Amino acid sequence: MKILALSGSPRKKGNSVRLLDEFCRGAEAAGHEVLFFDVAHMNIHACLACNACRIDGSCFQQDGMQEIYPHLVDADAIVLATPLYYFGMSAQLKLVIDRFYGVNEALRAHPKQAVLLAACGDAEEDTLDALLAHYKALCSYCHWQDRGQALAIGVYDIGAVEGLPCLQEAYELGKSL
Ligand SMILES: Cc1cc2nc3c(=O)[nH]c(=O)nc-3n(C[C@H](O)[C@H](O)[C@H](O)COP(=O)(O)O)c2cc1C
Structure with missing residues (x-):
């Protein structure tokens, strides 16, 4: 896969x-091919809503998305990893999601499995509700089958996730695909 x-x-x-x-380690142990993109450190711009993709079937912006687009359409599964920022995914990841628009029809025509990995500082019962609702809507619209989430809750500082069960859950999720 x-x-x-x-x-x-x-x-x-x-x-x-x-x-x-951990997810990738599990997925690779199961023999899957993982294509990793650190989108927060790539040169990726916001969608300009120019609708050129509606005419050409592709996005005219020549940036980091051009590396991602071919895999986005033909991948069997997609895993989104994000910190929680003001109740949603990071702006860095949202930029990429908005650019899905450039291949929207092709993307929706290739159903996938999907996983969400997220970390948040607070540990209130509803801390992740908005992010999970967004992810669920994305799955429904993009024809993705949700295969689960691994959530690091109550972790602010780098390293705070170490020792929490969610790391093992992420590994198992990767292995179970
Ligand atoms: C701009 C910003 C916004 C944040 N917003 C939230 C929030 O709404 N709720 C929350 O619980 N934590 C929030 N946090 C804390 C992060 O979600 C938390 O530190 C998380 O562990 C970061 O994940 P990362 O280590 O993968 O970047 C925020 C942090 C930053 C920098």
Whole structure:
């Protein structure tokens, strides 16, 4: 299986990156091919809503998305890893999601499995509700089958995720695909 992994944290050793490391380790142990993109450190611009893709079937912006687009369409699974920023995914990851627009029809025509990995500082019962609702809506619209989430809750500082069960959950998720 070909898995597209998108990491949306600017913290290279952050908590969501650690979840993604473990997920990838599990996926590779199961024999899957993982294509990892550290989108927070790529040159990716916001969608301009120019609708050129509606005419050409592709996005005219020549930036980091051109590396991601071919895999985005043909991957069998997608894993989104993000810190929680003001109740949603990071802006760095949202930029990429908005650019899905450039291949919208092709993307929706290729159903995938999907996984969400997220880290947040607070530990209130509803801390992740908005992010999970967004992820669920994305899955429904993009024809993705949700295969689960690994969530690091109550972790602010880099390294706070170490020793939490969510790391093992991320590994198992990767292995179970
Ligand atoms: C701009 C910003 C916004 C944040 N917003 C939230 C939030 O709404 N809720 C929360 O619980 N934590 C919030 N946090 C804390 C992060 O989610 C937390 O530190 C997380 O572990 C970061 O993940 P990372 O290490 O993968 O970058 C915020 C942090 C930053 C920098």
